[in-house]
Amino acid sequence: EPEVTQTPSHQVTQMGQEVILRCVPISNHLYFYWYRQILGQKVEFLVSFYNNEISEKSEIFDDQFSVERPDGSNFTLKIRSTKLEDSAMYFCASSEGIQETQYFGPGTRLLVL
Amino acid sequence: AQTVTQSQPEMSVQEAETVTLSCTYDTSESDYYLFWYKQPPSRQMILVIRQEAYKQQNATENRFSVNFQKAAKSFSLKISDSQLGDAAMYFCAYRPMGGSNYKLTFGKGTLLTVNP
Numbered sequence: 001e002p003e004v005t006q007t008p009s010h011q012v013t014q015m016g017q018e019v020i021l022r023c024v025p026i027s028n029h030l031y032f033y034w035y036r037q038i039l040g041q042k043v044e045f046l047v048s049f050y051n052n053e054i055s056e057k058s059e060i061f062d063d064q065f066s067v068e069r070p071d072g073s074n075f076t077l078k079i080r081s082t083k084l085e086d087s088a089m090y091f092c093a094s095s096e097g098i099q100e101t102q103y104f105g106p107g108t109r110l111l112v113l
Numbered sequence: 114a115q116t117v118t119q120s121q122p123e124m125s126v127q128e129a130e131t132v133t134l135s136c137t138y139d140t141s142e143s144d145y146y147l148f149w150y151k152q153p154p155s156r157q158m159i160l161v162i163r164q165e166a167y168k169q170q171n172a173t174e175n176r177f178s179v180n181f182q183k184a185a186k187s188f189s190l191k192i193s194d195s196q197l198g199d200a201a202m203y204f205c206a207y208r209p210m211g212g213s214n215y216k217l218t219f220g221k222g223t224l225l226t227v228n229p
Contacts, residue, residue, distance in 0.1 A: 031215065043204060045216035056215045089156055099210060102217060104158035
């Protein structure tokens with residue numbers, strides 16, 4: 001069964017450094033998403049992406065964040081200058097259509113020191 | 114703004130027994146989707162079940178079923194014949210239907226323990 005994959009599974013970085021989190025959505029899916037989950041808290045929406053542009057973003061998704069689909073398979077989340085409070089689990093998701101179910105990847109656990 | 118509330122931070126059940134997890138939500142929309150996702154210790158979010166608000170029939174998926182009460186804005190998950198592998202954090206989620214609404218709104222989750 002096709003699934004969303006994410007790399008790396010864990011990332012440790014120093015405050016102020018840039019990180020890129022990578023996702024490979026399910027191949028026939030057209031809509032892509034990033035969510036994050038700070039430890040012990042609820043899962044929060046960050047951004048959705050369709051047709052090579054952002055379709056919706058939350059207030060969390062400020063100028064330090066960016067997303068990109070650099071080729072036909074990868075979908076990346078870049079955090080330009082990481083802060084301590086960016087430490088969280090980051091989930092990528094994809095869906096076939098806007099009304100279809102979102103399927104999640106296994107997540108990347110980011111720790112900012 | 115839509116909100117999702119899970120009032121049970123933790124629940125436990127004996128193996129082979131039945132447990133019900135509660136979820137309520139607040140929305141002014143008439144058409145929407147509701148979901149239950151499971152997050153085992155591996156932390157991956159796995160879809161358990163999905164319900165369209167326009168459908169009166171409650172969704173079922175093997176041992177998992179929901180009790181959807183639209184007027185009460187309630188969406189509970191029933192797990193029958195609980196298995197050790199059902200132990201996980203369970204999240205209720207909401208998403209409007211139509212328009213350009215993309216995001217899922219999640220509740221805080223219910224941690225389910227299954228006792229052998």
